[in-house]
Amino acid sequence: KQEVTQIPAALSVPEGENLVLNCSFTDSAIYNLQWFRQDPGKGLTSLLLIQSSQREQTSGRLNASLDKSSGRSTLYIAASQPGDSATYLCAVINSGGSNYKLTFGKGTLLTVNP
Amino acid sequence: DAGVIQSPRHEVTEMGQEVTLRCKPISGHNSLFWYRQTMMRGLELLIYFNNNVPIDDSGMPEDRFSAKMPNASFSTLKIQPSEPRDSAVYFCASSFRQVETQYFGPGTRLLVL
Numbered sequence: 637k638q639e640v641t642q643i644p645a646a647l648s649v650p651e652g653e654n655l656v657l658n659c660s661f662t663d664s665a666i667y668n669l670q671w672f673r674q675d676p677g678k679g680l681t682s683l684l685l686i687q688s689s690q691r692e693q694t695s696g697r698l699n700a701s702l703d704k705s706s707g708r709s710t711l712y713i714a715a716s717q718p719g720d721s722a723t724y725l726c727a728v729i730n731s732g733g734s735n736y737k738l739t740f741g742k743g744t745l746l747t748v749n750p
Numbered sequence: 751d752a753g754v755i756q757s758p759r760h761e762v763t764e765m766g767q768e769v770t771l772r773c774k775p776i777s778g779h780n781s782l783f784w785y786r787q788t789m790m791r792g793l794e795l796l797i798y799f800n801n802n803v804p805i806d807d808s809g810m811p812e813d814r815f816s817a818k819m820p821n822a823s824f825s826t827l828k829i830q831p832s833e834p835r836d837s838a839v840y841f842c843a844s845s846f847r848q849v850e851t852q853y854f855g856p857g858t859r860l861l862v863l
Contacts, residue, residue, distance in 0.1 A: 667849050679754075679841055679854035680793075725793065729849055735806050736848035738783075742792040 638663045638730055642741035649716055650749050657711040657744045659726035664707050667731040670738065671700050671711050674723045683724075684711075688731065716748045754855035756842050762861045768830040771858045774823055775844030783852060784817055784827050785841040793841075799825065800848055811836075832862045 639662045649655050659669070668687050672680040684693045684700040686709070692701040699712040709726055725743040729736050755774040763769055775782045783798040797807040799819045807817070814833070819825040829836055839859050843852040 670851065672854075679856045680843075680852075682851045682853065685851050737795050737798060737806050738852065739795075740793040 638666075638728060638739045640726060640728060640739050640741035642724075642726060642744050644744060645742070646745040646747075648747040648749065651716060651718060653716050653748075654712070654714050655716055655746070657713070657724050657726075657746070659709040659711070659741055661707045661709075661728050661739075663730060664704050665731050666704060667729040667736065669700075669702055669709050669726060669728045671698075671709075672725045672727065674725060674743070676722075680725065713746075716746075718748050718750050721746055721748050754842055754844055754853055756840075756855035756858050758858060759856065760859045760861075762863065763832055764863050765833055766831045767862075768828065769832045769836075769860060769862075771827040771840050771842075771860070773825045773827070773842030773855060775825070775842070776853055777823070779844035779846050779853075780822075781845045781848045781852075782819060782825050783843040783845075784825070785843065787839045787841060787857075788837075796827070796840075798848075805848075829860075832860075834862045837861050 641660045643658045670685045671683045674680045686693045686702045697714040702709045723743040723745045727738040727740040757772045781800050784796040787793045796809045797817045802819045817827045839857045841857045843854045845852045
């Protein structure tokens with residue numbers, strides 16, 4: 637059974653700092669890995685999707701990397717801003733078979749202080 | 751597009767009552783997912799459909815939960831009878847294909863007293 641772990645559970649940084657969020661998964665046979673953002677009281681918003689054959693994806697100040705063999709992904713946020721404050725979740729889809737459900741980590745709560 | 755639409759946004763009910771949550775996926779999306787989120791357990795997949803057919807319902811807690819997708823533009827999640835431990839936020843999400851980016855609705859906050 638796939639398990640996804642995110643460390644740290646919470647992170648507080650001053651504005652302008654570069655930061656890294658970590659995600660690990662126990663079964664490396666994945667189809668893709670996705671990073672989401674969740675604002676308080678809202679639904680999830682997709683940030684980046686990395687296919688299993690890719691090493692990284694970039695969108696603006698966000699860069700996500702994937703090391704499938706070691707079961708790890710990182711989300712790098714450059715020049716953090718107070719508006720980046722949210723919970724960040726990673727999720728994986730396992731390959732094989734016809735069931736492509738996402739397994740989520742419990743998220744990292746990020747607070748960027750002005 | 752209006753995105754994934756869920757109703758109601760909030761529901762307060764008493765134990766034993768029937769609860770029906772509704773979802774309208776993004777037009778053209780072929781996969782629909784129901785999730786439940788709690789502080790203790792995080793985000794859990796309850797069931798998902800592909801082309802209106804249930805693919806995985808292993809996350810449905812017990813027989814009190816049921817989900818239907820009668821057509822490509824509508825799905826329901828029903829709890830009967832409801833219990834206090836069902837209190838959570840229920841999200842619906844849709845995607846063009848099963849393995850592609852999922853788009854989430856705003857969620858339904860359910861409180862069972």
